[in-house]
Amino acid sequence: MRVTMTSAAAGRAGRANEDFTGALPTAAVLVDGAGIPGTESICRHGVAWYASRLGGDLLGLLSLPQDRSLRAVLAEAIEQVTDDHRETCDVTDRISPSAAVALLRLSGDLVEYLVLGDAYIVLDKAGGAPLVVSDPREVVISRSYEPALRAAAEDGDEYHRILSDLRSNRNQPGGFWVAKDDPRAADEAITGDCPISRLTHLGAVLLSNGAGGIVDRFGLTDWPGVMAVLASSGPEEIIRRVRQAEAQHAVPPDDATITHCTDLGQT
Known part of the structure; x- marks a missing residue:
């Protein structure tokens, strides 16, 4: 499998890139950390640390023999990271670090x-x-609070x-x-093959959500169009267009990460 990865931080002062991505010959991982104001008062490590630690643990687990489901792999990685800072941080607080996750794994001919x-x-x-795999529940609930x-x-x-009421919907x-x-x-993740x-x-x-905004937030193209841009210009062009739209609409920029996997099945 050939992998091309591009990640661009939002560029806000004092904020690290809270996305993480990485790959193995047979798997790819993307973690999109949730940057909620005040998180640092709950967890001394912060969201970027959580995203990179979770991503690293996922890569480590995915490098092992493929005898477990992706849900089981994610559950173990969440438990490992939680144990890493359970003694120093209030991990159960509603604004403690969290993240969205996307995993891809080659398994035989699937x-x-x-x-x-x-x-x-x-x-x-x-x-x-294209088959678009997404988990719309957070977006749907968040939009209901926007008015x-x-x-x-x-x-x-x-x-x-x-x-606070919006955040009380998290993991409930x-x-x-x-x-x-x-x-x-992890039992609630969207999975398939x-x-x-x-x-x-x-x-x-x-x-990540920041990159996916080219379709769902700004409507600059559709998903077949995204694949066409990847083929002609690569992931950098998608992020360039998102940044341009953010500026035009006066929308605060978001971390944007894209991991493109080609030559699947070739290790």
Whole structure:
């Protein structure tokens, strides 16, 4: 498997890139850390540390014999990272570090995938539209709070009360699910597989929410268009277009990461 990875930090002062990506000959990992204000008061390590530690543990586990499901691998990685800072940080607080996760693994003649949270995996299927794997629950719930947040004075008591109510949906039945402190969240991940023979030479791509905004936030293209841009110009062009749209719409930039996997099945 050939992998091309591109990650661009949002460029906000004092903020590290809270995305992580990495790959093995038969697997790829993307972790999109959730940068919530105030997290540093709960966890002395921060979101970037959580994302990179979770991503590193996932790569380590994926390098072992493939005798477990991707959900089981994610659950163990969440537990490992939680144990790493359980004694120094309030890991159960609702704003302790968390992340969305996208995993891709080759297994025989299949490509397996997992998405938890607002990341994306797109598989370019031959003779049809790309298969887009996403977990829309956080986006759907967050959008339901947007009118109330817009009506409240920013940083006022009511604004923070609404935010707190939104965050209470995290890792709760009927809410949305992310990698955080509870390995049972992995049971809620979106998973599946696809025969490698059904994919085109463009293979598959993993995107963080910041990069996926080219489709779902700004509507600059559709998912077949994303694959076409990857083929013609590479992942850097997708991020360039997202940055341009953020500037045009006065939207605060987000960390953007793309991991493009081609030549699947060739190790």
